[in-house]
Amino acid sequence: MINLNNFQINVWAALSLLFLPIYGTAIGLLFMGIFRRLSARIHQRYGPPLWQPYADVIKLFSKKSNFSHGWVYDLGVIMGLAGPALMLWFIPFNGLPNMAPYGDLIVILYTMVIGPLGMALAAAVGASPWGVLGVARALGMMFGYELPFMLAVLAVVAKAGTLRLTEIAAMQQSAGLWNPSNWFYALVPVAAVAGHIALQGVMGEKPFDQAIAPHEIGTGIMTEFGGKYLGMMFLFAALNLFAELALFSVLFLGGGPLWLVTLKALFLYVIASLVDITYGRFRPDQAFALLWKWPTVLALIGLMIVLFS
Amino acid sequence: MATLLIVFSLCAAAVGLLSLVQSRWSKLAAIVLGLIATGYGWLHELSTEAESISFAFFNSQVAYMWTAISRVFWPLVLFTLTFVYVALYEVRERRWIESFVALTLINALGIFLVFTSRSFLALFLGWEVMSWSGLLIVKLTATSEKPVRSYLAWSVASGVLLLAGALLMSKGTWDLSFNTVVNNLGEYDVVAMVGLALAFVAFLIKLGIPPFHLWVPTTYEGVDPMVSAYLSGAMTKAGVFGVVLLVLITGFEWFAQFGMFRNIPWVSFFIDGVIIAGAVVATIRAWSADDASVLLAYSSIAQLSYVVIALVLMKVESYTLPAAFMGAMLLSYAHTLFEVSLFIPVGWIYHQVGTKSIASLGGAGHKMPVTFMFGFVAILSAVAIPPLVGFAAKFLIYESIVEMKVYVLSALALVVGAGAFMYAFRYVYGIFWGQIKHEYKEVSPVGIVLGLFSIALTVLLGIFNTSFQQFLTLPLESFRNLLTLDFETTTSVGGWHSAYLLALFITAGLIALLVWSSGAPARWISPRNTWYAGEPPKPEWNLQVSSHFYGPFERILDPYAEKVSLEKWLQSLSSFLEKAIGDVIRNISADLNASALASMLLLVVLAIVAYVAARGGVLL
Numbered sequence: 001m002i003n004l005n006n007f008q009i010n011v012w013a014a015l016s017l018l019f020l021p022i023y024g025t026a027i028g029l030l031f032m033g034i035f036r037r038l039s040a041r042i043h044q045r046y047g048p049p050l051w052q053p054y055a056d057v058i059k060l061f062s063k064k065s066n067f068s069h070g071w072v073y074d075l076g077v078i079m080g081l082a083g084p085a086l087m088l089w090f091i092p093f094n095g096l097p098n099m100a101p102y103g104d105l106i107v108i109l110y111t112m113v114i115g116p117l118g119m120a121l122a123a124a125v126g127a128s129p130w131g132v133l134g135v136a137r138a139l140g141m142m143f144g145y146e147l148p149f150m151l152a153v154l155a156v157v158a159k160a161g162t163l164r165l166t167e168i169a170a171m172q173q174s175a176g177l178w179n180p181s182n183w184f185y186a187l188v189p190v191a192a193v194a195g196h197i198a199l200q201g202v203m204g205e206k207p208f209d210q211a212i213a214p215h216e217i218g219t220g221i222m223t224e225f226g227g228k229y230l231g232m233m234f235l236f237a238a239l240n241l242f243a244e245l246a247l248f249s250v251l252f253l254g255g256g257p258l259w260l261v262t263l264k265a266l267f268l269y270v271i272a273s274l275v276d277i278t279y280g281r282f283r284p285d286q287a288f289a290l291l292w293k294w295p296t297v298l299a300l301i302g303l304m305i306v307l308f309s
Numbered sequence: 310m311a312t313l314l315i316v317f318s319l320c321a322a323a324v325g326l327l328s329l330v331q332s333r334w335s336k337l338a339a340i341v342l343g344l345i346a347t348g349y350g351w352l353h354e355l356s357t358e359a360e361s362i363s364f365a366f367f368n369s370q371v372a373y374m375w376t377a378i379s380r381v382f383w384p385l386v387l388f389t390l391t392f393v394y395v396a397l398y399e400v401r402e403r404r405w406i407e408s409f410v411a412l413t414l415i416n417a418l419g420i421f422l423v424f425t426s427r428s429f430l431a432l433f434l435g436w437e438v439m440s441w442s443g444l445l446i447v448k449l450t451a452t453s454e455k456p457v458r459s460y461l462a463w464s465v466a467s468g469v470l471l472l473a474g475a476l477l478m479s480k481g482t483w484d485l486s487f488n489t490v491v492n493n494l495g496e497y498d499v500v501a502m503v504g505l506a507l508a509f510v511a512f513l514i515k516l517g518i519p520p521f522h523l524w525v526p527t528t529y530e531g532v533d534p535m536v537s538a539y540l541s542g543a544m545t546k547a548g549v550f551g552v553v554l555l556v557l558i559t560g561f562e563w564f565a566q567f568g569m570f571r572n573i574p575w576v577s578f579f580i581d582g583v584i585i586a587g588a589v590v591a592t593i594r595a596w597s598a599d600d601a602s603v604l605l606a607y608s609s610i611a612q613l614s615y616v617v618i619a620l621v622l623m624k625v626e627s628y629t630l631p632a633a634f635m636g637a638m639l640l641s642y643a644h645t646l647f648e649v650s651l652f653i654p655v656g657w658i659y660h661q662v663g664t665k666s667i668a669s670l671g672g673a674g675h676k677m678p679v680t681f682m683f684g685f686v687a688i689l690s691a692v693a694i695p696p697l698v699g700f701a702a703k704f705l706i707y708e709s710i711v712e713m714k715v716y717v718l719s720a721l722a723l724v725v726g727a728g729a730f731m732y733a734f735r736y737v738y739g740i741f742w743g744q745i746k747h748e749y750k751e752v753s754p755v756g757i758v759l760g761l762f763s764i765a766l767t768v769l770l771g772i773f774n775t776s777f778q779q780f781l782t783l784p785l786e787s788f789r790n791l792l793t794l795d796f797e798t799t800t801s802v803g804g805w806h807s808a809y810l811l812a813l814f815i816t817a818g819l820i821a822l823l824v825w826s827s828g829a830p831a832r833w834i835s836p837r838n839t840w841y842a843g844e845p846p847k848p849e850w851n852l853q854v855s856s857h858f859y860g861p862f863e864r865i866l867d868p869y870a871e872k873v874s875l876e877k878w879l880q881s882l883s884s885f886l887e888k889a890i891g892d893v894i895r896n897i898s899a900d901l902n903a904s905a906l907a908s909m910l911l912l913v914v915l916a917i918v919a920y921v922a923a924r925g926g927v928l929l
Contacts, residue, residue, distance in 0.1 A: 021820065061828045068831035072674065072681070072742075081821035086813055103695075103810060104803030106707050109723070110695050113730065117694070124738040125674075127745075127852045132738060136854070139731045140862040146727035150720040158716050163708070163803035228828025235824065284861035303716055307571070 013097035020096070021085035021239060024246075027262055028238025029053040031245075034266075035273045042277050053234065060231030067226060069125045076122025077225075077232040083115025084240040091246050092166045093258040094173075104163040105153065108247065115240050116142075119221055119233065126224035134220020137284055138204070138211035144291040145201030145208070151299035152195030155188045156251055158306045169255035183254040191302025192252045197295040199248050199268070201287075203241060205276040208291075210284045245269055310360045310375055310425065313353045314418060320346035321414035328407035339407040340394050346414055347390040350421075354383055363427075369483045371434065372427035379424045381638060381781060382550050385645045386417050389542030392759065393535060396653045399755040400535065400660050405449045412449065413539055416442040423547045429475035429485035429508075432551075436471055439547055440464040446539065447532055456531030462886035463514050463524035471511035477504025491558050497566060505555065512551030515544065518617055519587020520875060522610045523883045526594075529606040534659050537602050538652035541609050542645040549613070549641050552620055553634075561624040573715060577621045584621075585721045588614035590870045592728035596735055597863045599856065601655045601665040605648065608691065608732055611725055612644050618722065619706045622713050632712065632800050635778050636705030642770065642777070643690060643698040650687035650763045651736065653756065654680050658740065661752045667739035668855040674741030676752045681741045683760030688736055690767045692729045696810045697767050701774035701798070708800040735858055743853045772807045774798065 033050040040047025068074055090108045092100040103111075116138065123131035160168045168184075175182045185192040201208040212220050225233050245265035249255060253264045282290065320342045327335040327342075356375065363372035390413060397406055419442060422435025447460045476483075478490045478501045493501040510521060517525035529537040564574035588611045595607035616637045623633035657680060658673055659665045674681035690699035703726065710719045770777065776793050796808035857863070871877070 018820070021817070064829050066829055066831035067834045069835075070675070070678075070833060072678065074825070074831070078818060078821040078825055081824060082814065082817035085817040085820060089813055089817075099809060099813060102797070102804075102806035104805060106704055106803065107695060107805045107810065110693055110700060113692075114694060117689075117730065120734055121737065124734070124742040127743055129852050129854050132743065132854045135734060135738075136858055137861075139734055140859050143724070143728050143731060143862065147720065147724045150723045151717070154711075154716040154720050157711060157802075158714065161802070163711060228825065228831070231828065232821075232825055285865045288862055288865055300717070307714075307716070 016097045017089055017099070020088050020098075023258070024084070024088050024242040025235055025239045027265070028240070028242040029057065029234075031241060031266065031269050032238060035269070035276075038270070038273050039277050053238070057231050057234050060234065061228050063227040066228050068229070069224075073122050073125040073229075076118045076120075076125065077229055077236075079118025080115050080122065080236045081118075081232055081239065083111065083113070083118055084236065084243045086114065087111040088239070088243045088246065090165070091243070091250055092169050092255065093246075093261055094169075094177075094255070095257050100164070100166045105157065105165055105168075106163060108165065109150075109153075112244070112247075113142075115236055119236060122229070123221045123224060128224045130218040130223040131221050133217045134211050134213075134223070137213070137217070137220065140284060140288060141201055141204070141208055141210060141291075144288040145198045145295075148194045148291060148295035148299045149198035149202060151296065151303050152188075152191040152198065153251060155191035155299065155303040155306050156184045158303065159184065159188055165250060169250050172254040173256065177254070177256050177260070180254065183252065185252045188302055188306055190305060191299050194295040194299035194302055195248070195252065196268075197298075198291065199244070200272055200275060201291055202244055203272055205272050207275075207279045207282040208287050209276070209281055210287060213281060241269070310353075310362055310373065313349060313421070314362075316349045317346050317414050317418045317421075321411045321418070324407055324414065325411040328411060331404070331407065336406045337398075339410040340397055343390065343394045343410040343414060347387055347394065350383070350387045350390070350417070354380060354387065361427075366430065369430045369485050370428055371431045372486070373422060373425040373431055373435075374427050375425055378550075378553070379421075382424045382546060382641075383421065385546045385641060386420050386543045388642075388645050389539055389649055390414075390417055392542070392649045392653065392763070393539050395759050396538070396656065396756065397535060399657055402533075402660060405533075408449055409446065409536070412442050412446045413543075416446060416539075417543065420543060420547050424550055428487060429471075429478065429490065432554075433468070433472050433475060436547070437468055439544065440468055443540070443544055446536055447528055450533035450536050451531050453531055456528040458887040459524045459527040459883065462883065462890045463521070465890045466886055467511045467514040470507045470514070474504040474506070474508030474511060477501060477507065479504075487554075487558065494559060494563065505559065508551070509555055512548045512555065513617070514548070516548030516552065516613050516617070517545060517606075517610050518548075518584060518614055519591060519610065520583070520879055522587070522591070523879055525610055526598075526603045526606040527883075529602040530600050532602075534602055534652045534656035534665060537605070538649045538656065541605070541652060542649040545609070545613060546641060546645065549616055549637075552617055553637070556620045556623060557625070561622075564621075571714070573622070573713060578715075580621045581618050581715070581718055584614050584617055585718060585725070586873050588618075588725045589721065589728070590873055592725050592732065593863075593866050593870045595732035596728065596859050597867075598732075599666055599668050601667055601670070601736065601740060602652070604667070604732055604736060605651050605655070608651075608729065609644070609648050611729065612640070612648075612691065614725070615703065615706050615722065616640050616644075618718070619709055622710060622715065624713070630778075630782055631709060632705045633709035635781055636702055636709055638781055639698065639705060639774060639777055640702035643702045646763065646767055646770070647687040647691045647699060650767070651684055651691070653759070654684040655740065657755045658752070662749065667735065670740045670746070671738075671743040671853040671855070672741070672745035672749050673752060675745050676749055677754040679754055679757045679760050681737075683756055683763055684741070685737060686764045686767050688733045690771070692733045693726060695805070696771045696807045696814065698770035698774065699767075701771045701777075701807065704798070704805060705800070708803055711802050712800060731859060739855070739858070744851070746853075772796065772811055774807055 032053040036052060037047045037050060087108055089099045090103040092098050120135040123135050156168060157163055160171055162168065172182045172184060180186055204211055222233055242265060245268050246261050248268060249261045249264040255261060324339045324342050327339050359375060361372060361374040363370060416439055419435050419439030422438060423432055426432035426435055444461055444464060448457050451457050475485050478493055479485045480493055480498065480500055494505060514521040561574065564576040568575045570578060591607045591610040595604050595611065598604040598607060619633040619637045623631050625631065655665055690697040693700040693703040707719060707722060710722060775795055775798060779793050797806045798804055
């Protein structure tokens with residue numbers, strides 16, 4: 001929390017807050033590098049180096065010719081990057097100043113959508129049908145994964161009796177930072193598994209990556225982006241990835257200091273990557289039906305267990 | 310109050326006479342007169358005295374009083390009137406503007422009478438003024454008989470149910486005052502309870518809440534978007550008032566007498582279950598609609614469902630206003646603001662290109678960016694992007710549902726919220742972006758002032774949502790106490806701080822801007838130029854994704870939506886009502902017009918004033 005009476009602490013708090021999106025983006029890019037490497041090794045290829053995503057971003061921002069479709073297009077990508085940064089500030093990390101006391105889970109869930117909405121706006125301004133089809137698919141999938149994900153999150157809320165993320169994290173850490181017995185993954189396991197399946201959809205990983213689908217709709221939203229605009233898209237994807245994983249870690253895996261949450265996020269991402277590499281892409285209707293069947297039923301059972309126990 | 314009635318009636322009569330002239334200046338004069346009446350309405354809003362009009366009618370007292378609840382509801386109509394009248398200036402149509410202004414003034418009067426009513430008979434009289442003038446408003450721009458018949462059938466049904474419900478609640482005594490009804494309901498008399506159910510259905514019909522919503526998309530599709538803007542922004546709020554009234558009369562404790570499940574009355578579970586299922590179906594119908602007005606009609610249905618869901622679960626405490634009530638009221642304001650701001654751009658475009666079919670639209674934003682921003686900020690508010698007013702309202706509603714521990718309902722409400730992004734994107738892309746159509750080469754930007762005003766209001770009402778909560782808790786007191794610089798909303802399960810959120814949003818935006826600026830400056834190129842690696846598509850190529858936008862999801866959800874919503878059964882009921890009621894009344898309504906109705910209303914108002922004065926009644 002920001003203490004208005006102490007200037008030094010204020011400066012430290014402000015710098016920490018400003019540092020958080022930079023850190024999140026850097027870690028997100030590292031995760032993307034890990035994914036590419038992991039995927040290559042499983043496919044028996046050598047794969048690009050871990051720092052390849054950083055190089056890609058630097059290259060994209062160094063391009064001398066950038067093309068824009070107007071100020072709404074620019075606004076879209078700026079809004080896209082601002083969204084996950086805003087979301088990250090409301091996630092509590094032990095020992096770091098954060099804004100979690102000023103925005104509960106409902107605020108986080110809605111700030112989560114600002115980034116993708118910005119990118120969707122930029123895609124809409126271009127005339128490429130592939131970009132718009134990508135947005136249509138992404139929004140349809142959001143409608144799909146939102147039901148099991150919300151039910152799982154509300155199972156946590158029902159158990160904790162609060163929507164405040166700081167209290168949810170503190171409750172899980174009451175038995176110690178390293179003791180998982182109070183983590184909500186252990187306390188509401190059925191709902192947590194459902195939430196974990198839905199998380200695959202939230203991150204847009206296979207079998208729920210219909211929004212990108214390179215062989216069907218030419219990478220979807222990204223089709224119209226080039227140069228620094230594609231660089232902004234990369235940064236958005238990286239920061240958004242870290243913010244989503246951090247949120248899940250704080251909700252179900254006990255949270256903790258930034259470094260610990262980063263490790264938990266990495267653990268989650270490696271699992272997600274292995275599923276992504278193993279599975280093929282479902283058709284949009286198949287993926288949607290899957291999300292509204294098994295994870296939803298599981299989440300509902302999980303919630304009922306919490307309510308009637 | 311009496312002065313307001315006279316000012317509105319005189320302005321309506323004057324504009325009604327102008328509708329007979331229809332000269333070059335009559336449109337402007339009508340708008341000015343409409344704005345003068347609305348201005349007086351705003352002045353009246355500042356009045357803090359509990360004025361009243363009352364007179365006896367058989368055994369029943371007809372009483373209207375300017376109370377705290379009236380003052381909370383009345384600005385909803387005034388906002389709508391102000392927006393729609395200013396927007397009409399940009400409409401080139403001359404045929405119906407004067408009649409429309411006259412009829413909306415009469416309709417607003419009817420709604421005013423509903424908001425100030427102190428007995429069910431008084432409410433019914435206001436309801437009828439509103440419904441019949443509403444019929445003429447619909448008829449004014451209807452493209453076929455279908456929307457008129459649909460509106461008429463459901464309006465008559467609503468009026469009959471309201472009167473029958475009121476009579477049953479009074480147990481046939483004709484004493485229809487709210488106090489008597491409260492006493493009768495307190496005895497749990499079966500007849501009174503049936504009356505309550507009928508009145509509740511009557512209000513739900515006006516609100517357009519599933520399963521009584523069918524008239525809304527049918528009517529909005531068949532009339533001018535400016536008419537839809539008025540109906541959606543103002544007239545639906547009479548339904549909200551009715552539901553608030555019934556919930557305050559009965560409430561949580563009263564519902565609890567019929568049994569509880571996990572501390573929630575079964576009645577609340579049942580009503581909310583039906584409404585949330587309807588809201589999910591309305592959301593699906595919204596994103597698959599082709600007509601922009603139908604899309605907005607279904608979005609309105611889904612959004613107003615939240616209001617009823619929250620109110621039915623509301624637990625009234627004597628010492629504080631519940632979050633559900635504040636959320637419902639704030640959402641009513643947000644709904645008026647964003648629905649009007651969404652319909653008006655559609656109206657402007659419709660009057661420039663002659664269609665509101667999304668399949669035929671696209672690219673308007675390239676020519677009218679400010680008009681786009683007008684609609685865009687409104688749709689962001691509708692989908693509850695923080696810190697806009699739509700978010701401030703839905704935040705309170707979600708928190709109130711979680712406070713009541715109805716978690717499955719919370720999840721479904723959040724899913725309806727997620728579905729809102731789908732129709733929001735369809736509105737933004739389908740109308741404003743993508744390929745620039747040949748027809749749009751001539752369209753010109755409109756609504757700069759109104760657009761900026763709407764955007765400012767949407768943002769400010771979101772940031773100062775705590776002041777709005779103050780407005781609800783400090784009724785009929787000095788306005789000086791209303792503005793509060795405490796931006797924090799706290800409930801028993803969470804909270805948010807609107808000013809911090811705005812500051813963080815701006816900071817995040819500036820960081821993103823800085824990152825974006827670090828690359829070389831961009832050169833503008835046409836959206837068509839980057840496609841296919843430098844091979845620009847031919848002008849005749851259609852690049853717009855116009856129809857079956859969410860095809861795969863529609864295919865999987867449509868069959869379920871049809872079953873859940875009982876659409877076929879409801880459609881048959883609607884057709885039956887239209888046939889039964891429509892044929893009888895169609896001939897009567899065919900002979901009515903704006904000037905005749907305005908003159909009649911003026912005579913009625915003057916007669917009532919003279920009657921009350923002669924009887925020495927209260928007329929302050």
